[in-house]
Amino acid sequence: MNKLSLYILFVVAGLALAACSVERNNPISKAYHNTSARYNGYFLAKEKLRLLEEILQEQMAYDYNLALPIYPSIDSATAKAFAADLEDIVKKASFPIQYHKNSKWIDDCYVLIGKVRYYQLNFADAARTFKYVNSISKDNSTRHEAHIWLMRSFMMMEEMENAQAVSDYLRKERLNRENARELYLARAHYNRLLGDTAAVIENLTLSLRNFKKKDDLARARFSLAMLLQATEQDKEAYQQYSKILRRNPPYDLGFFSRLYMGQVAEVGNSNDIERIAGYYRKMLKDGKNTEYRDKIFYEMAQFELRQNNHGKALEHLNTSLRTPGTIPNQKAYSYLLAGAIYFDLNKYNPAQAYYDSAVQVLPQQAANYEAVSERRNILTEFTFNYNTIQTQDSLQRIGRLPEAERVAFVTQLVQAEEERRQQEMARLQEQAQFAERQASSINQNQNNATGIGTATNTGGVWYFDNPTAMASARSEFNRRWGDRPLQDNWRLRLRGESSAQEQVAQQQQTTEEPTAAAESPEDRIASQVQTYLQNVPVTAAALQESDKQVEESMFNLANIYAQKLQDHAKAAETYEQLLQRFPKTEHAAESYYSLYLLYSKTDDERKTAYYNKIKQQFPNSTFAQLVDDPDFMSKNAADNILAHQLYDTAFKYYEQQDYQNAADQLAQLSRQYPLNDIKDKVAYLGVLITARTDKPEVLQEQLYGFIADYPSSPLKAKADQLLLVYNELAQKNQLRQEAPSAAAAAVQEQQPPRSLTPEERINAEMALATASAAQISPQPIQQPQAAETESTASTTENTANPVVPAPATAAQAPAEAVQPDTVQQPAATPAATNPGTEPQVPAPAAAAEPVEATAPEPAIDPLEYVMEQDTAYYFVLVYPADAPAFKDIDLRYDKYNNTYYKKQNLEATVAAFTEGQAMLTLSSFDDYKEAQSFNIKQKAPQAPVGRIRGVSFTTFVISAANYQRLLEKKDLEAYLTFLENNN
Numbered sequence: 001m002n003k004l005s006l007y008i009l010f011v012v013a014g015l016a017l018a019a020c021s022v023e024r025n026n027p028i029s030k031a032y033h034n035t036s037a038r039y040n041g042y043f044l045a046k047e048k049l050r051l052l053e054e055i056l057q058e059q060m061a062y063d064y065n066l067a068l069p070i071y072p073s074i075d076s077a078t079a080k081a082f083a084a085d086l087e088d089i090v091k092k093a094s095f096p097i098q099y100h101k102n103s104k105w106i107d108d109c110y111v112l113i114g115k116v117r118y119y120q121l122n123f124a125d126a127a128r129t130f131k132y133v134n135s136i137s138k139d140n141s142t143r144h145e146a147h148i149w150l151m152r153s154f155m156m157m158e159e160m161e162n163a164q165a166v167s168d169y170l171r172k173e174r175l176n177r178e179n180a181r182e183l184y185l186a187r188a189h190y191n192r193l194l195g196d197t198a199a200v201i202e203n204l205t206l207s208l209r210n211f212k213k214k215d216d217l218a219r220a221r222f223s224l225a226m227l228l229q230a231t232e233q234d235k236e237a238y239q240q241y242s243k244i245l246r247r248n249p250p251y252d253l254g255f256f257s258r259l260y261m262g263q264v265a266e267v268g269n270s271n272d273i274e275r276i277a278g279y280y281r282k283m284l285k286d287g288k289n290t291e292y293r294d295k296i297f298y299e300m301a302q303f304e305l306r307q308n309n310h311g312k313a314l315e316h317l318n319t320s321l322r323t324p325g326t327i328p329n330q331k332a333y334s335y336l337l338a339g340a341i342y343f344d345l346n347k348y349n350p351a352q353a354y355y356d357s358a359v360q361v362l363p364q365q366a367a368n369y370e371a372v373s374e375r376r377n378i379l380t381e382f383t384f385n386y387n388t389i390q391t392q393d394s395l396q397r398i399g400r401l402p403e404a405e406r407v408a409f410v411t412q413l414v415q416a417e418e419e420r421r422q423q424e425m426a427r428l429q430e431q432a433q434f435a436e437r438q439a440s441s442i443n444q445n446q447n448n449a450t451g452i453g454t455a456t457n458t459g460g461v462w463y464f465d466n467p468t469a470m471a472s473a474r475s476e477f478n479r480r481w482g483d484r485p486l487q488d489n490w491r492l493r494l495r496g497e498s499s500a501q502e503q504v505a506q507q508q509q510t511t512e513e514p515t516a517a518a519e520s521p522e523d524r525i526a527s528q529v530q531t532y533l534q535n536v537p538v539t540a541a542a543l544q545e546s547d548k549q550v551e552e553s554m555f556n557l558a559n560i561y562a563q564k565l566q567d568h569a570k571a572a573e574t575y576e577q578l579l580q581r582f583p584k585t586e587h588a589a590e591s592y593y594s595l596y597l598l599y600s601k602t603d604d605e606r607k608t609a610y611y612n613k614i615k616q617q618f619p620n621s622t623f624a625q626l627v628d629d630p631d632f633m634s635k636n637a638a639d640n641i642l643a644h645q646l647y648d649t650a651f652k653y654y655e656q657q658d659y660q661n662a663a664d665q666l667a668q669l670s671r672q673y674p675l676n677d678i679k680d681k682v683a684y685l686g687v688l689i690t691a692r693t694d695k696p697e698v699l700q701e702q703l704y705g706f707i708a709d710y711p712s713s714p715l716k717a718k719a720d721q722l723l724l725v726y727n728e729l730a731q732k733n734q735l736r737q738e739a740p741s742a743a744a745a746a747v748q749e750q751q752p753p754r755s756l757t758p759e760e761r762i763n764a765e766m767a768l769a770t771a772s773a774a775q776i777s778p779q780p781i782q783q784p785q786a787a788e789t790e791s792t793a794s795t796t797e798n799t800a801n802p803v804v805p806a807p808a809t810a811a812q813a814p815a816e817a818v819q820p821d822t823v824q825q826p827a828a829t830p831a832a833t834n835p836g837t838e839p840q841v842p843a844p845a846a847a848a849e850p851v852e853a854t855a856p857e858p859a860i861d862p863l864e865y866v867m868e869q870d871t872a873y874y875f876v877l878v879y880p881a882d883a884p885a886f887k888d889i890d891l892r893y894d895k896y897n898n899t900y901y902k903k904q905n906l907e908a909t910v911a912a913f914t915e916g917q918a919m920l921t922l923s924s925f926d927d928y929k930e931a932q933s934f935n936i937k938q939k940a941p942q943a944p945v946g947r948i949r950g951v952s953f954t955t956f957v958i959s960a961a962n963y964q965r966l967l968e969k970k971d972l973e974a975y976l977t978f979l980e981n982n983n
Contacts, residue, residue: 037096037103045092045112052082052089052119064256064295065333066367067226068219070189071152079121086116107137111146118153127153144170144179151186155193161900161942163190181210185220194899201227218249222257234264255292259283259299263306276303294325298334310341317341332362336372343379346567348386352379378564385553385560392537392546392553399536399543406536407529414528418521547582554578555587562594572598589614593623622675638911641967643669643676650685659693680706680713687719696735700726865966865975867982870959872924873931875906877945878972879953881918886953889920892944897922900942901934914970924960931957 056072079086093109093116100106114129130153133146147166154163167190170183184207191199204224211217225240241257241264249257262276280300283289289296297320304313317338321331339354355376362369398406537546555578562571575591575598585591592610599607614623625632650665666686669676676682687702703723707716729735879886890908897906906922913919925931935957940946945953956979958966966975 034100034103034105037100037105037109041092041095041100042105042109042112045089045109048085048089048092049112049115052085056082061328062252063328064252065327065329067223067230070185070192070223074119074121076121079119082119086120090116104139107133107139107142107146110136111142111149114146114149114153118149118156123153123156127157140173141176141179144173144175145182148179148182148186151190155186155190158903159900160190160194161937161940164942177210181207184210197227197231201231214247215250218244218247218253222253225257225260229260229264234266238264251288255289259296263299263302273307291326294320294323294330294334295327297323298330298337301334301337305337305341310345314338314341329362329366332358332366335361339375343375346570348379348382348565352376352383355379378560382557382560382565385557388553389550389557392550395536396543396546399538407533410532410536411525411529414525414532417528418525551578551582551585551587554581555585555591558591558594562598568598568601589618589621589623592618593626596627625675637909638967639673639675640677641964643673643678645964645968646673647678647682647685654685654689659689663689663693680710680715683710684713684715684719687722691722696726696730700730865962865978867978868959868961869928870961872926872960873928874924874958874960874963875922875931875934875955876958876963877920877953877955878913878917879920880951881912881916883951883953885948885951886918889944893920893922896942896944904930914972917972921963925957928957928959 053072056074056078060069060072062068090113093112096103096105096109110129110133114126114133117123117126117129127150130146130150134143134150137143137146147170151163151166151170154160154166167183167187175183184203188200188203188207191197191203201224204220204227207220208217208224211220221240221244225237225244228234228237228240238261241261244257245254248254262279265276266272277300280296280303283296284293297316301313301316301320304310304316317334320334321338335354335358339351339358342348342351342354355372356379359369359373359376362372366372398409401409537543554574558571558574558578561567561574572595575595578585579588579591592614596607596610596614599605599610611627614621614627618624622632646665646669650662650669653659653662653665663686666682666689669682683702683706687699687706690699690702700723703719703726706719707723710716726735877889879889890910893906893908897904897908904925906924908920908922910918910920922934925934935955937943938945938955945955954972954976956976958975958979962975966972969975
């Protein structure tokens with residue numbers, strides 16, 4: 001090559017390199033940067049991510065009792081295990097973005113980075129990345145892929161409304177085959193999260209024709225077949241299982257497809273039944289299915305259940321539970337099916353045992369865990385009450401026997417129990433001796449064969465499959481270490497015991513052994529007989545207590561039948577038995593009402609009889625209102641809110657020593673809302689007002705009345721304490737004779753000039769309540785600052801008074817009503833504090849210095865709306881009550897909230913607002929901005945009111961405090977004006 005040619009070559013190379021600059025946009029530059037970006041960065045990153053996804057798929061442990069998940073599960077452990085590889089993928093994908101900015105593969109690299117953020121569980125960053133791809137990409141396929149992954153990111157963040165919006169957008173787009181498959185799978189996952197099985201089946205069916213890999217297709221088809229089987233579309237499920245088997249699937253998918261085909265196959269006659277039964281027996285004999293034998297027995301139980309052979313089904317389930325296996329959660333499903341069989345047979349005792357075992361082994365993250373746990377709890381409550389009735393009835397029958405027969409009967413029971421115990425001990429001893437002989441024989445044979453003292457070979461059988469070797473090892477372990485429980489760090493626990501502890505344990509053991517050995521069977525039987533006889537009710541008091549337990553258990557049992565087990569026939573029967581056996585039961589009104597409802601469902605004529613009994617015997621009860629107006633409770637809920645408002649006002653007057661206004665508020669409450677849910681609190685506050693304003697005899701009468709009217713109230717203990725102090729003062733002739741004057745009451749209400757703790761304030765209030773009934777007054781106590789008083793009263797109410805709160809805020813209770821059960825004696829006199837000293841009587845309250853009058857402060861409207869931070873915020877919808885568009889609006893909002901706002905646990909309530917208007921309230925949001933965001937989203941088409949046109953309605957957000965004011969004032973326009981002026 002001459003110099004000229006070499007010069008030309010260098011010039012061409014220089015021009016080519018200059019043309020490849022990222023700032024240029026010529027064909028040579030594009031080709032260079034596209035090639036470098038694709039193969040030096042994007043291709044390497046994409047392949048590494050594909051390998052990670054394959055590893056993630058292989059590591060999945062599928063539960064073949066359920067439809068397979070659409071996507072492999074990812075968690076923090078997965079993200080941590082793949083952290084280094086994921087960062088390397090980001091590094092490779094970032095190379096083209098940094099050095100080949102004019103390449104057409106930039107958007108694809110961003111998609112890879114978004115996927116990495118998704119697998120790193122950084123879903124917010126992943127969503128932002130996919131949104132960015134949509135804004136910069138000119139390739140439709142890449143944008144569609146980014147949209148699908150954006151939808152998946154929204155689902156992981158539980159932003160279901162946004163995920164639905166992405167899905168709706170892609171309906172208008174034309175997708176390639178791969179993106180169409182992923183979109184159908186994403187929609188299937190979305191609908192599975194919502195519990196819409198029909199939509200999952202539809203989307204899985206549409207996805208099948210777009211698969212390329214047969215294993216992925218087999219998994220999707222298996223999930224589809226499982227869902228079809230679960231919805232009783234057996235013929236379609238059978239077709240899908242058959243298609244899986246025709247394409248040589250992985251062994252586990254093939255095995256379970258064959259297994260489930262027996263469940264969906266048509267069974268027309270005995271020949272078909274025998275054919276399928278033989279098919280299961282053949283699978284049991286196949287050595288390749290050893291690890292699946294527990295599942296095969298489970299499916300055999302399912303098959304027998306289809307033939308209504310409950311006995312054989314339970315036999316197969318017990319065999320399944322005894323058979324070791326490798327399928328996740330299989331024992332839980334076997335326990336569940338056995339429990340369901342007993343439950344359907346109304347055998348609730350064994351059903352409870354199986355459900356309890358299922359809860360122990362079922363993972364808490366399982367979809368049906370809460371339902372299983374709830375049924376277990378229901379059955380546990382059922383069995384407790386059922387066994388209580390059976391036990392007390394048996395004890396009463398024994399107690400009614402003559403004494404000689406009673407002792408003989410119990411002795412016979414104890415002797416039979418002792419015989420069973422002796423037989424069980426003999427059986428266990430025989431088993432232990434047999435295991436020791438077997439172990440000794442094996443060790444001797446192995447010593448003769450190998451000359452080694454310790455057995456290390458079990459004849460080619462795996463150690464944990466050899467029961468003889470296991471028994472030998474267990475015996476040797478017990479000999480060296482004792483019968484220790486299975487627990488972590490057992491060696492360290494033994495090593496950590498001090499020698500003193502060991503000596504004490506040994507001394508206790510040696511002390512107990514002679515005692516146990518010295519006790520003869522006759523002495524043990526006699527001792528046990530005496531123990532049993534102590535529990536037999538013989539006296540009138542014991543029989544009465546036993547009857548009370550039976551009464552409560554029968555009532556609880558009837559409620560469980562009616563409300564939780566939905567067994568209306570048994571519920572009615574149990575209620576009838578309760579009323580027949582205990583005609584004066586305190587649950588008579590509720591039992592009558594429950595029977596009225598049960599017989600109304602079947603239009604039984606007996607409902608009229610119970611209607612008349614309620615109206616005649618309990619005319620003023622809530623149940624009498626309910627039989628005439630089934631919506632009485634929902635209507636009364638709004639009244640309860642207003643009743644709580646009046647109670648709060650009365651309590652504030654009480655704190656301000658304005659007892660007349662406090663009493664007037666209580667009278668108005670009782671007059672306007674006689675069926676309120678805080679009657680005991682109202683009555684108790686009335687008692688406290690009487691203690692400061694009326695004669696001692698009136699206070700005593702009110703206390704006795706309160707205790708009689710509200711025996712189960714949490715305030716009864718406080719009333720008992722007040723009455724006790726009152727009686728002590730009466731015995732000492734220290735009660736005043738007349739009602740205190742206003743000035744004396746004001747002096748008594750003063751409190752010390754120091755800041756009191758909540759506990760000190762409670763005790764001081766208690767002292768004032770009792771001292772007001774006495775002739776003498778306690779030491780002057782000055783009132784703390786108003787803000788502290790209000791804070792203390794509010795705190796004690798919220799923490800110690802278990803009264804059901806209103807939907808907005810709970811009504812406050814007086815400090816005395818909420819003080820701890822261990823109430824200190826009031827310091828009415830020194831004698832009350834120290835009985836050994838002579839009481840020193842101070843000057844009477846009436847002789848105290850007059851209190852200087854001060855000008856009253858300007859009145860503040862307690863119902864004025866305020867713009868301040870609150871603990872709860874509500875979404876409110878006010879609409880025409882008779883508009884058809886708002887029919888069942890609360891049910892629509894329940895569905896909407898369960899779909900898009902499940903975490904918030906929003907509760908929808910509907911009540912009348914003004915004439916012709918109704919109000920729906922969603923409670924509650926913790927944050928105002930969150931509630932306001934919810935309100936704005938009601939304009940979207942997915943919202944229940946988003947598509948309503950031609951009807952005037954209003955939505956807004958309101959704080960809990962303002963909500964109560966709005967309910968009382970009912971001035972919607974005024975509140976909306978206030979809201980507009982303060983936003």
